[in-house]
Amino acid sequence: MKYQSQAVAKPYFIAAIGLFLGQILFGLIMGLQYVVGDYLFPAIPFNVARMVHTNLLIVWLLFGFMGAAYYLIPEEAERELFSPKLALAMFWIFLVAGAATILGYLLVPYATLAEMTGNNILATMGREFLEQPLPTKVGIVIVALAMLFNLSMTVLKGRKTAINLVLLLGLWGLAIFFLFSFYNPANLVKDKFYWWWVVHLWVEGVWELIMGAMLAFVLIKVTGVDREVIEKWLYIIIAMALISGLIGTGHHYYWIGTPEYWQWWGSVFSAMEPIPFFMMTLFAFNMVNRRRREHPNQAAVLWALGTGVMAFLGAGVWGFLHTLAPVNFYTHGSQITAAHGHMAFYGAYALVVLTMISYTMPILRGREANSRKAQVVEMWAFWLMTIAMVFITLFLTAAGILQIWLQRIAAEPMGFMAAQDQVALFYWMREITGLVFFTGLVLYIVSFFIKGEEARAS
Amino acid sequence: MNPVPRRISPAVLAEVLYLVNLLLAPGLAFLALLVLFRRHRASADALTRIHVRQSFAASVVAGMLLVVVPGLIALTGDLSRPGIWTLLLLYFVSCHAGLVMLGVLALARALAGKPCAYPLPGALR
Numbered sequence: 001m002k003y004q005s006q007a008v009a010k011p012y013f014i015a016a017i018g019l020f021l022g023q024i025l026f027g028l029i030m031g032l033q034y035v036v037g038d039y040l041f042p043a044i045p046f047n048v049a050r051m052v053h054t055n056l057l058i059v060w061l062l063f064g065f066m067g068a069a070y071y072l073i074p075e076e077a078e079r080e081l082f083s084p085k086l087a088l089a090m091f092w093i094f095l096v097a098g099a100a101t102i103l104g105y106l107l108v109p110y111a112t113l114a115e116m117t118g119n120n121i122l123a124t125m126g127r128e129f130l131e132q133p134l135p136t137k138v139g140i141v142i143v144a145l146a147m148l149f150n151l152s153m154t155v156l157k158g159r160k161t162a163i164n165l166v167l168l169l170g171l172w173g174l175a176i177f178f179l180f181s182f183y184n185p186a187n188l189v190k191d192k193f194y195w196w197w198v199v200h201l202w203v204e205g206v207w208e209l210i211m212g213a214m215l216a217f218v219l220i221k222v223t224g225v226d227r228e229v230i231e232k233w234l235y236i237i238i239a240m241a242l243i244s245g246l247i248g249t250g251h252h253y254y255w256i257g258t259p260e261y262w263q264w265w266g267s268v269f270s271a272m273e274p275i276p277f278f279m280m281t282l283f284a285f286n287m288v289n290r291r292r293r294e295h296p297n298q299a300a301v302l303w304a305l306g307t308g309v310m311a312f313l314g315a316g317v318w319g320f321l322h323t324l325a326p327v328n329f330y331t332h333g334s335q336i337t338a339a340h341g342h343m344a345f346y347g348a349y350a351l352v353v354l355t356m357i358s359y360t361m362p363i364l365r366g367r368e369a370n371s372r373k374a375q376v377v378e379m380w381a382f383w384l385m386t387i388a389m390v391f392i393t394l395f396l397t398a399a400g401i402l403q404i405w406l407q408r409i410a411a412e413p414m415g416f417m418a419a420q421d422q423v424a425l426f427y428w429m430r431e432i433t434g435l436v437f438f439t440g441l442v443l444y445i446v447s448f449f450i451k452g453e454e455a456r457a458s
Numbered sequence: 459m460n461p462v463p464r465r466i467s468p469a470v471l472a473e474v475l476y477l478v479n480l481l482l483a484p485g486l487a488f489l490a491l492l493v494l495f496r497r498h499r500a501s502a503d504a505l506t507r508i509h510v511r512q513s514f515a516a517s518v519v520a521g522m523l524l525v526v527v528p529g530l531i532a533l534t535g536d537l538s539r540p541g542i543w544t545l546l547l548l549y550f551v552s553c554h555a556g557l558v559m560l561g562v563l564a565l566a567r568a569l570a571g572k573p574c575a576y577p578l579p580g581a582l583r
Contacts, residue, residue: 281559281566282562282565282569285567286566286570289566289567289570289572290570309559312559313555313559317554317558394552397547397551398544401544401547402540402541402544405544
């Protein structure tokens with residue numbers, strides 16, 4: 001690596017992978033609970049498994065983003081990180097707070113946890129994805145602000161590039177929009193309205209900036225294409241992401257009690273949301289086609305291309321599938337949403353973090369690329385996880401279509417649980433493909449321990 | 459590395475029209491692609507010839523896969539059964555997404571000044 005302080009990225013990446021493993025384990029537990037309702041009950045009730053699954057996702061992605069930023073920013077700014085010690089201190093604070101929170105979910109009844117952690121002082125708990133106790137939320141803000149201070153000082157004193165500025169903008173946006181998790185109005189409509197300012201404006205807004213910057217960084221490194229070309233693409237992609245994504249928030253406002261005009265605004269703007277993902281795919285493949293070098297880390301190239309494709313399919317296509325108000329009238333809150341959520345999170349954010357890890361980890365371990373043998377195992381991991389995710393999405397989509405028909409279209413609509421019984425076959429198939437995904441993840445972890453001669457550029 | 463064309467070449471235009479036919483203006487974009495195909499199918503420039511012929515043939519196959527096959531499912535299946543709808547929608551969404559993805563890959567190749575080959579039966583080489 002070019003700068004010693006980039007090494008602080010390593011523990012962040014290791015923690016991210018560990019938490020990713022935990023997320024998948026709880027996903028498997030929950031997947032089984034869909035069909036075997038009392039599995040692990042009362043030790044791990046479904047609502048707790050779900051909370052752990054989704055919270056671990058968010059936390060490992062945040063670890064990944066932070067690690068990636070600590071690696072990327074010094075290299076782009078062409079100077080050492082402002083304070084590596086601060087970055088390491090924040091790592092331990094975040095890890096301990098994250099682990100304590102997950103243990104709290106698992107060991108203490110949620111209502112008791114709320115009482116113990118000051119939810120009566122400022123009520124912020126009980127909302128999907130933002131279930132974290134108040135001290136954890138405060139901890140996230142402290143860690144994020146310390147990181148932003150550290151990274152911003154590095155950029156201010158160093159070279160400013162489109163990539164590090166877009167990444168910083170995305171990270172600042174991440175921190176700012178998280179502040180809405182502290183605003184919890186009693187009015188349920190207002191509550192949901194602002195809740196989406198965290199959830200939607202993260203994943204369909206500022207996170208796309210982070211993703212675009214990370215993808216651009218890796219593509220410059222592995223293709224050798226001129227920075228100017230890649231930066232032009234990046235500008236257009238982030239412009240489209242913000243133009244479509246900000247007002248696209250309206251697709252969450254269709255049925256929550258907000259004015260009817262949101263059905264138009266939401267439909268029109270979110271119909272444009274696939275555009276940045278479409279462009280990212282085109283961008284990634286175009287850059288690889290125009291490459292000036294054969295980088296020895298072919299696994300990183302594969303992860304980068306996979307990010308483009310899977311983000312477009314998961315976030316773009318499966319998002320568009322149910323985003324128009326007349327369609328969403330039938331599909332909202334069904335397994336179609338779950339199908340979209342799984343592939344979009346995997347394609348856009350899990351894969352981009354894994355792309356960064358794949359590119360940077362060999363360098364952090366003192367070589368440009370891993371051995372061919374290790375890369376082959378890593379590529380197997382990519383294909384197993386990606387194909388499994390495609391099938392998970394297809395099975396959930398099938399379950400969703402059937403569920404909608406039975407619950408919302410049939411002449412004599414079924415109740416929710418009766419319809420769930422009818423789609424159990426798809427849940428079983430999803431669970432089996434989940435095991436394939438898990439196998440891929442285990443192989444991915446194994447690939448870090450495979451030794452051999454460093455791969456060279458062909 | 460092949461030189462990157464400065465203006466929109468017929469090769470790029472052909473791939474764009476293939477995608478527009480799938481995403482924005484089905485039929486209309488196909489007619490424009492047909493005109494382009496007739497004009498450039500025997501072009502002396504191999505890159506133009508390959509992209510124009512490939513994208514036109516792929517559009518025809520895509521039309522079959524997205525219109526004829528769902529039509530057959532709808533005609534032969536009992537549309538009052540939810541299973542048929544599940545099959546129909548799943549097929550259409552997956553097939554359409556796959557065809558769009560092939561178009562993106564082909565467009566990326568055209569933009570980079572490289573030939574492409576759609577992995578579809580009947581595609582003109």
